[in-house]
Amino acid sequence: MSVTIKDVAKLAEVSISTVSRVINNSASVSPEARRRVLAAIDKLGYKPNQVARSLVTKKSNLIGVIVTDIGNSYVAQMMRGIEEVGRMYNYDILLSSSYGNPKTELKFAELLRSKQVEGIILISEDVDEAVIDVIKEFNIPFMYLNKYYKVSNLPSVSIDNYEASFMMTKYLLELGHENILYITVNNDKVGSVEKDKIEGYRKAMEEFKKDELILSTKDFTVEAGYDMGNILENLIDERNITAVFCCQDEIAIGLINYCYDSNIQVPKDISICGYGDTKMASIYRPSITTIKEPYYDIGAVAIRRIIKELEGDKIEEPSIYLPIQLIKRESCRRI
Amino acid sequence: MSVTIKDVAKLAEVSISTVSRVINNSASVSPEARRRVLAAIDKLGYKPNQVARSLVTKKSNLIGVIVTDIGNSYVAQMMRGIEEVGRMYNYDILLSSSYGNPKTELKFAELLRSKQVEGIILISEDVDEAVIDVIKEFNIPFMYLNKYYKVSNLPSVSIDNYEASFMMTKYLLELGHENILYITVNNDKVGSVEKDKIEGYRKAMEEFKKDELILSTKDFTVEAGYDMGNILENLIDERNITAVFCCQDEIAIGLINYCYDSNIQVPKDISICGYGDTKMASIYRPSITTIKEPYYDIGAVAIRRIIKELEGDKIEEPSIYLPIQLIKRESCRRI
DNA sequence: GTGAAAGCGCTAACAA
DNA sequence: TTGTTAGCGCTTTCAC
Numbered sequence: 001m002s003v004t005i006k007d008v009a010k011l012a013e014v015s016i017s018t019v020s021r022v023i024n025n026s027a028s029v030s031p032e033a034r035r036r037v038l039a040a041i042d043k044l045g046y047k048p049n050q051v052a053r054s055l056v057t058k059k060s061n062l063i064g065v066i067v068t069d070i071g072n073s074y075v076a077q078m079m080r081g082i083e084e085v086g087r088m089y090n091y092d093i094l095l096s097s098s099y100g101n102p103k104t105e106l107k108f109a110e111l112l113r114s115k116q117v118e119g120i121i122l123i124s125e126d127v128d129e130a131v132i133d134v135i136k137e138f139n140i141p142f143m144y145l146n147k148y149y150k151v152s153n154l155p156s157v158s159i160d161n162y163e164a165s166f167m168m169t170k171y172l173l174e175l176g177h178e179n180i181l182y183i184t185v186n187n188d189k190v191g192s193v194e195k196d197k198i199e200g201y202r203k204a205m206e207e208f209k210k211d212e213l214i215l216s217t218k219d220f221t222v223e224a225g226y227d228m229g230n231i232l233e234n235l236i237d238e239r240n241i242t243a244v245f246c247c248q249d250e251i252a253i254g255l256i257n258y259c260y261d262s263n264i265q266v267p268k269d270i271s272i273c274g275y276g277d278t279k280m281a282s283i284y285r286p287s288i289t290t291i292k293e294p295y296y297d298i299g300a301v302a303i304r305r306i307i308k309e310l311e312g313d314k315i316e317e318p319s320i321y322l323p324i325q326l327i328k329r330e331s332c333r334r335i
Numbered sequence: 336m337s338v339t340i341k342d343v344a345k346l347a348e349v350s351i352s353t354v355s356r357v358i359n360n361s362a363s364v365s366p367e368a369r370r371r372v373l374a375a376i377d378k379l380g381y382k383p384n385q386v387a388r389s390l391v392t393k394k395s396n397l398i399g400v401i402v403t404d405i406g407n408s409y410v411a412q413m414m415r416g417i418e419e420v421g422r423m424y425n426y427d428i429l430l431s432s433s434y435g436n437p438k439t440e441l442k443f444a445e446l447l448r449s450k451q452v453e454g455i456i457l458i459s460e461d462v463d464e465a466v467i468d469v470i471k472e473f474n475i476p477f478m479y480l481n482k483y484y485k486v487s488n489l490p491s492v493s494i495d496n497y498e499a500s501f502m503m504t505k506y507l508l509e510l511g512h513e514n515i516l517y518i519t520v521n522n523d524k525v526g527s528v529e530k531d532k533i534e535g536y537r538k539a540m541e542e543f544k545k546d547e548l549i550l551s552t553k554d555f556t557v558e559a560g561y562d563m564g565n566i567l568e569n570l571i572d573e574r575n576i577t578a579v580f581c582c583q584d585e586i587a588i589g590l591i592n593y594c595y596d597s598n599i600q601v602p603k604d605i606s607i608c609g610y611g612d613t614k615m616a617s618i619y620r621p622s623i624t625t626i627k628e629p630y631y632d633i634g635a636v637a638i639r640r641i642i643k644e645l646e647g648d649k650i651e652e653p654s655i656y657l658p659i660q661l662i663k664r665e666s667c668r669r670i
Numbered sequence: 671g672t673g674a675a676a677g678c679g680c681t682a683a684c685a686a
Numbered sequence: 687t688t689g690t691t692a693g694c695g696c697t698t699t700c701a702c
Contacts, residue, residue, distance in 0.1 A: 004679055015689045020681060030687060047449045051389045052679035056694045060386065070418065073614075076411045083405065083432050092450065095430045097418050114382045115427065222618055253618060260620040279408075280615060283557055283588060285595040339695055350673045355697060362698095365671055387695035391678045 003044045012040035023048055054116060063306060064094045064112030066105055067123040073278050074295045075123055078145065081299025082121060089307045091118075102128035109135050119143075119306035121299075127151055127191060141309040143302040147276075147293070148220075149191040155318045157302045161193040164291045164324045165200025168245055168273060171289075171326055173208045176335035177243035177271065180205070181235060183228060183255075184247045186216040197247055197275075213239065217251060225254020229262065236270060242335055249274035249281045249290055256286070256331065271332035277325075286330035294322050338379045347375035358383055389451060398641060399429045399447030401440055402458040408613050409630045410458055413480065416634025417456060424642045426453075437463035444470050454478075454641035456634075462486055462526060476644040478637040482611075482628070483555075484526040490653045492636045496528040499626045499659045500535025503580055503608060506624075506661055508543045511670035512578035512606065515540070516570060518563060518590075519582050521551040532582055532610075548574065552586060560589020564597065571605060577670055584609035584616045587623055591666065606667035612660075621665035629657050 009016040014033050021027045022037040029037070040046070054060045063086055067075050083093050094117055096108040105122070109131060112120060119141035122131070127149045135142050144154045172180050182201045184194045198214060205212045215231065217224040225246060232255065235241045246252035252274030256266050266272050266286055274281055277292035301320060309315055344351040349368050356362045357372040364372070375381070389395045398421055402410050418428050429452055431443040440457070444466060447455060454476035457466070462484045470477050479489045507515050517536045519529045533549060540547045550566065552559040560581060567590065570576045581587035587609030591601050601607050601621055609616055612627035636655060644650055 006679080016680080017682085017689060017691095018687085021688090024681080026681085028687065033687080047445060049390075049451065049679050050449045051386055051395065051451045052694090053681075054386045054694095055384075055390055055679080055696090056681045058694075069415070070405070071411050071415045073408065073411075076406050076408075079430075080404070080406045080432065083430060087431070092446070093430045095414075095418060095428045096422070097415065110382060111427070114385045116384065116386045257618070257620050280618065283592070283615065284619065285592050341695080351696080352673060352675095352698080353671085356672090359697080363671065368671080384695055387678090388697075389678095390680090390695080391697045393678075 002049075003046045004049070005046075007044055008037065008040045008046050011044060012036040058116075060116040060118055061091050062094050062115065062117045063091045063119045063121065063303060064096070064108075064115070064117035065121045065123065066096050066098055066108050066112070068098060068100050068125045070095070070097055073280070074147065074276065074293070077295035078123060078299035078302075081296040081301075082303045083299075085300045085303045086307075091303070091307065098124075100125055102126070102131055105131045106134060109138075113138050113140075118310055119303075121145060121302055121306065124149075127189065141306040143306055145298060145302055148193055149189070150193060150196075150319075151191055153318055155305065155315060157298045157305070157320045157322060159293055159298075159324045160321045162196040162200040162203075164275070164293075164326075165197035165245075166204050167200075167324070167326050168275070168291055169201045169204035170207070171328075172243045172245060172271065172273065172332065173204060173210065175243075175271070175332060178210055179213065179239055179241045180210070180243045180245060181232070181239075181241050182212070182214045182245045182247070183225075183251055184214060184216050185220055185224070185251075186218060194247060201245065213241070220248045220250055222250045222254040222257065225251035225256075226258045228255055229258025232258070232270070233262065233264065236264075241270070243271040243332065244273070246272065246274050249276040249278045249288060252288055252290070252331070253280060253284060256284070256288075267331050267333035271335075273332050277327055281327075282329070289329045289332040290327050292325040292327050294324070297322050337384075338381045339384070340381075342379055343372065343375045343381050346379065347371040393451075395451040395453055396426050397429050397450060397452045398426045398454045398456065398638060399431070399443075399450070399452035400456045400458065401431050401433055401443050401447070403433060403435050403460045405430070405432055408615070409482065409611065409628070412630035413458060413634035413637075416631040416636075417638045420635045420638045421642075426638070426642065433459075435460055437461070437466055440466045441469060444473075448473050448475075453645055454638075456480060456637055456641065459484075462524065476641040478641055480633060480637055483528055484524070485528060485531075485654075486526055488653050490640065490650060492633045492640070492655045492657060494628055494633075494659045495531075495656045497531040497535040497538075499610070499628075499661075500532035500580075501539050502535075502659070502661050503610070503626055504536045504539035505542070506663075507578045507580060507606065507608065507667065508539060508545065510578075510606070510667060513545055514548065514574055514576045515545070515578045515580060516567070516574075516576050517547070517549045517580045517582070518560075518586055519549060519551050520555055520559070520586075521553060529582060536580065548576070555583045555585055557585045557589040557592065560586035560591075561593045563590055564593025567593070567605070568597065568599065571599075576605070578606040578667065579608070581607065581609050584611040584613045584623060584625055587625070587666070588615060588619060591619070591621070591623075602666050602668035606670075608667050612662055616662070617664070624664045624667040625662050627660040627662050629659070632657055
């Protein structure tokens with residue numbers, strides 16, 4: 001068996017309380033006793049059993065994170081922020097992947113709870129009120145991170161999508177583009193950020209007195225972007241489209257792939273920009289003009305807020321918005 | 336406070352032992368008592384405290400994973416496999432990122448231990464014997480995953496790099512390429528898989544009676560690949576190089592980026608292949624011919640082996656090699 | 671089939 | 687400054 005506090009106490013010839021005091025620095029211990037305890041700890045290679053400690057202190061120092069899919073680049077970036085900041089404050093991360101299944105999310109939430117996590121971060125790509133309600137009832141700090149939807153009154157960290165979309169559209173307009181296509185993803189659900197982004201696009205187009213043109217694709221994948229290719233090809237001729245604002249980098253990449261395959265040159269023949277600034281956007285050629293969503297920071301701020309709440313701070317504003325950035329790269333040119 | 340086994344016992348008017356028996360199905364309980372207990376559990380929304388349970392059973396159902404950086408695509412893929420298979424067997428994942436720092440790895444290893452993890456998976460990119468030794472001493476199932484180094488006699492899951500490299504080189508030769516450049520990364524450390532890969536390349540070149548040409552770059556990054564560009568440009572002229580086998584996809588992508596910027600067409604002017612089959616390799620244009628390292632499976636098999644060991648199976652072979660695949664895409668052409 | 675009691679490894683009164 | 691003791695929430699003998 002592994003060595004316990006008793007073994008240390010015996011070897012150091014003190015009581016277990018004294019050992020406990022030494023390892024927790026919780027009360028004054030005579031230099032002599034401390035020395036003996038430390039020596040014993042060293043000799044035995046004693047490491048306190050955190051499980052036992054948790055049981056009595058009711059502090060697990062665990063924060064549960066439920067993600068859709070850790071294989072998604074942006075999720076991994078958020079995890080980095082979560083992990084790194086959590087670590088600074090001595091919190092460990094219990095990870096579970098739901099693959100977008102609400103049933104699984106629910107199961108994991110309860111599992112995390114039974115493991116006594118002190119807070120939960122849910123990274124979701126859909127909205128399921130049932131899961132949210134259950135987690136809320138746990139009465140522990142909770143952060144809801146969703147790149148695609150807003151849920152009002154839920155503590156979260158995100159960006160101002162309206163502003164970002166407006167900024168990007170304006171940039172394209174200022175480059176001289178007059179006919180700018182916005183590619184969104186079919187979505188009627190309440191809270192979809194696409195609504196805000198479309199508003200931002202519209203606002204800018206109106207300001208420049210240009211006609212809007214919005215098309216939907218089926219989802220946020222490279223394939224969906226690729227599939228928009230032939231429609232775009234027609235639009236270039238028929239509507240003299242010179243720039244496309246894609247609602248996600250993946251779609252932009254798919255579209256540029258189509259162009260590559262069809263000998264349409266980007267940005268010479270058409271300017272294409274994305275949204276998100278995933279890793280790929282900077283590595284791909286042409287490198288992609290996009291909006292940088294600060295994934296790392298979103299994760300970092302989310303866990304920081306949880307820890308603050310754990311430390312007693314009440315969080316005032318449920319939603320925090322982080323600054324975005326327009327990243328100008330090769331895929332969009334002045335016209 | 337949250338509801339405990341006592342509350343359930345009181346409401347059901349049985350002893351806590353009976354409640355325990357019901358939730359664990361550990362001994363026969365009269366139908367009537369079971370019914371009452373179940374009703375009480377349901378009414379109170381009772382969830383057993385896993386921490387308390389762990390303390391007595393000495394089973395935490397936790398597996399600790401130390402990764403270099405969850406932001407790396409291949410690490411995230413491995414994590415998927417680890418998480419998903421762990422979940423099937425009811426194990427939770429405690430995640431920590433070392434960012435390659437051995438001191439941090441060590442600290443996390445001990446932290447994980449004190450959290451009573453039942454097994455540890457270390458995903459590393461360097462070799463630090465000290466860390467390995469410490470983890471070994473924990474005497475719990477341990478898997479060592481390292482894409483770049485082999486450490487003999489350590490339980491691990493990897494691929495046969497010699498074979499993979501041989502296969503790829505042979506493929507290029509069979510496409511008609513005669514002068515094939517292999518780009519490796521400067522590395523004298525023992526156990527580097529680059530040694531095996533170079534051997535595989537050599538073997539194939541010898542078999543086809545061609546001269547080898549090997550160059551080193553500084554690390555496994557896109558930038559390092561890009562930096563090889565001008566050297567390659569000269570080599571195309573001077574040595575009539577028609578194909579480049581890069582030891583990692585990132586380097587291949589960097590090199591192709593250079594070509595893109597310098598109006599060298601891939602694969603028309605030069606064929607370039609990579610190694611790893613990261614996500615990027617299939618999305619990038621031209622799509623990249625590469626060796627598929629089965630990251631997901633590596634993670635899945637690693638944790639499965641840990642669980643098997645936890646279940647009492649002794650693991651015979653320390654190292655397991657998973658099958659690789661040659662993925663033929665656009666970046667290499669017949670000559 | 672069931673309850674009482676011991677104990678997992680630890681912290682935190684409390685008393686000395 | 688120190689030791690004794692009670693418990694954290696649970697499982698598991700051991701009697702009955």
